[in-house]
Amino acid sequence: MKTLLQKLPLEKDSSFIARTYETPYFETPYHQHTEYELMVIKKGNGTAFVGDFVGDYQTGDVYLHGNNLPHWFRKKEENMIGASMVVQFRDDFLGQGFFDLPEMKSIQELLTNSARGILCTGMLKKNIEKKLHEIEFLPGYEKVISLLNMLNEISKSTEYKFVSGVMINHSLKDQFLINVVFEYTMRNFQRKISLEEVALLTNRSISAFSHYFKKTTKMTYINFLTQIRISHACECLKSTNMSVTEICYESGFNNWANFSKHFKDHCKVSPTKYKAEFRNRDDYSVK
The missing domain is CATH 2.60.120.280 (Regulatory protein AraC)
Structure with missing residues (x-):
């Protein structure tokens, strides 16, 4: 890459x-x-x-x-x-x-x-x-x-x-490593991803990787992964006939309570309400 x-x-x-x-x-x-x-x-x-x-x-x-x-x-x-x-x-x-x-x-x-x-x-x-x-x-x-x-x-x-809460300027080395992590996450977010396996991509310990990722992107890796999953869930809610429960697991969440909590935190509305009302709003976003 x-x-x-x-x-x-x-x-x-x-x-x-x-x-x-x-x-x-x-x-x-x-x-x-x-x-x-x-x-x-x-x-x-x-x-x-x-x-x-x-x-x-x-x-x-x-x-x-x-x-x-x-x-x-x-x-x-x-x-x-x-x-x-x-x-x-x-x-x-x-x-x-x-x-x-x-x-x-x-x-x-x-x-x-x-x-x-x-x-x-x-x-x-x-x-x-x-x-x-x-x-x-x-x-x-x-x-x-x-x-x-x-x-x-x-x-x-x-x-x-x-759209971005902070101003970020990455070095060439940072771009390469973050690109590797982003691409890996996009290909695997629908299953369980451990910090250990992602840290290995950058040849760092879990602690060192977590510190590096947050310093570079201004968010934790877990928060980044959650945003990816919520973004995917939003797309499924808008463009498929899958049930909300099916979308929960399709997006990489392992239980409904966890999915519902994170969805409300990010989108300020429940998944069910989002599915029913998204066409009437132009401003849903994941942050």
Whole structure:
């Protein structure tokens, strides 16, 4: 598995990147880059890892990632086609100090806050999604103006939420090890996973691994594993006809009481109520 501090080459006569990535180029494991990233999911769904956030992503989701914010969009199924329209830019792509201008104050604040990861909602999401689909095909000058307009629109809106509770910046070594742990967990969360077996992946003792994982991700491994299981349960509740009890065990929980408690803690509602009412809400999330 590769270590990914992604380096993004610019096209000729371009100051930033605006392009669509589709399978197999959509598949980029846990990584970070020095550029800011505004993106929309064009195809596919699965699990999003953004900073310390773990939750579902789906077609139409619009994210703004700060520079060096680790993230990964893992498809629900390996043979699924995934695609995203991505705009990646440096803070100096319009010249050193451009965003320090008084007229750019709201955008500068937005970029600073994007270190926590931003998910657009409501009409803002629809507006930015439409513009992201268009920007790839605009001529140079109009492309720059479009990006600035999108950033300005987000900065003036209240229709977004932060997805990561803390700001995380990982070293190359950390990215590699955390990527190994994340991938292993995603492949095995439906069965019992011991701390010992996960610690072995990093050649650490249980105590050393637990300390390392919490220091690196700002959450315990058990909490991370629980979030993965709850995220899977949410997807099953929304998209299958399985009973709530079946979903409990399908998601890796070994008893109903444990599942129900964790589900309420994360989603602020019971699994049964979530299954009955999710279509009427746009804001369920796993944190």
